[in-house]
Amino acid sequence: MKTGDLIIDREAFFISHILIRWYDQNKRDLPWRETKDPYFIWLSEVILQQTRVAQGYDYYTRFTESFPTVASLAEAHEDEVLKLWQGLGYYSRARNLHAAAKMIVSDFDGVFPSIYKDILSLKGIGEYTAAAIGSFAFELPHAVVDGNVFRVLSRLFGIATPIDTTQGKKLFTDLANELLDQKHPGEHNQAIMEFGALQCVPVSPNCSICPLSDICLAYSQNKVTAYPVKQGKTKVKERYFNYLDIRIGSFMFLNKRTGNDIWKNLYELPLIETEEKLTLDQLQETEAFLQIFEKGGNISIHPMGITLKHVLSHRIIYANFYTVTITEDAAIQERFLKIDQADLFNFAISRLVDRYLERRSEGDLFA
DNA sequence: AATTCGGGGTC
DNA sequence: GACCCAGAATT
Incomplete structure (x- = not known):
């Protein structure tokens, strides 16, 4: 030595x-x-x-x-x-x-x-x-x-x-x-x-x-x-996610997260992120929302959304989930993946989306 | 050098 | 709430 x-x-x-x-x-x-x-x-x-x-x-x-x-x-x-x-x-x-x-x-x-x-x-x-x-x-x-x-x-x-x-x-x-x-x-x-x-x-x-x-x-x-001494104090930022649970029959739509952001390459529901918390009425007026349904079609949005607060080390995500039922999927942007809900288990999802799906399946028992 | 990236356990 | 966990990569 x-x-x-x-x-x-x-x-x-x-x-x-x-x-x-x-x-x-x-x-x-x-x-x-x-x-x-x-x-x-x-x-x-x-x-x-x-x-x-x-x-x-x-x-x-x-x-x-x-x-x-x-x-x-x-x-x-x-x-x-x-x-x-x-x-x-x-x-x-x-x-x-x-x-x-x-x-x-x-x-x-x-x-x-x-x-x-x-x-x-x-x-x-x-x-x-x-x-x-x-x-x-x-x-x-x-x-x-x-x-x-x-x-x-x-x-x-x-x-x-x-x-x-x-x-x-x-x-x-x-x-x-x-x-x-x-x-x-x-x-x-x-x-x-x-x-x-x-x-x-x-x-x-x-x-x-x-x-x-x-x-x-x-x-x-x-x-x-x-001890030990640390100087850094991670500041927590807030983000606002609006998820659309778009359903047609037994099918639903998924989005793959790309780009350098949280949950890269994982799947999620179609998402509209906003700078602040929006009501459903405000959300429907955003450019992003109009693009998703730009082809019109017959949609109906269930106003009773589920809200989840997801806490991470450096982020607090306030997520609203809205159920959207449609009659023809031609009305949805092609960038989303159409899957049977029975196949959800094949896709990697965040704990946030997982928590929503747990909640949703509980609700279905009484629906 | 500072920020970003997840989720859960503990007190 | 605040802290911490067999840290690494990016900005």
């Missing part, structure tokens, strides 16, 4: 040893910890990006069963991958996962790359995920730096540098790499993350049973919950 600038070797070795011993005694049994296959490890890491283990667990099972090899994932249609990803959020992860599988087939002869730089070059794999896959599957000596590591290190060393800055990222990455056990990078990385997830938790950690409390600077200063 070479001498670093931030801590001395002896201390680094001591801390890593404590973490690994704690990990051996407290680690959870998780399926992706029982394999060295980089493909399965990759799947788990992407699924768990900004996602809790409890939320991603079933998706890992689904993906390994539906796509047991890189080749099978690469051969799938993107719609199929997105459908399997439905409900997990951050759908670019699914699109990039699929694109990266194709890259592995075309650029790496179908074999998952074992060089850090090559792993990092894959779509959807950043510094954290490259270090995780590299160390878990190939014992490459790269330290992971995720939310857990930021928290553990900021408390242990009492570092007040904000973690969501370029400076902070570099500082914590350097520190994590000095701490890394070069002989067991995989187990060390697992240990520090699990320690953050189970012991050094964000709120009310039980420091009385912490094996590192003796040397934890934040604990000695009684400032544990003050």
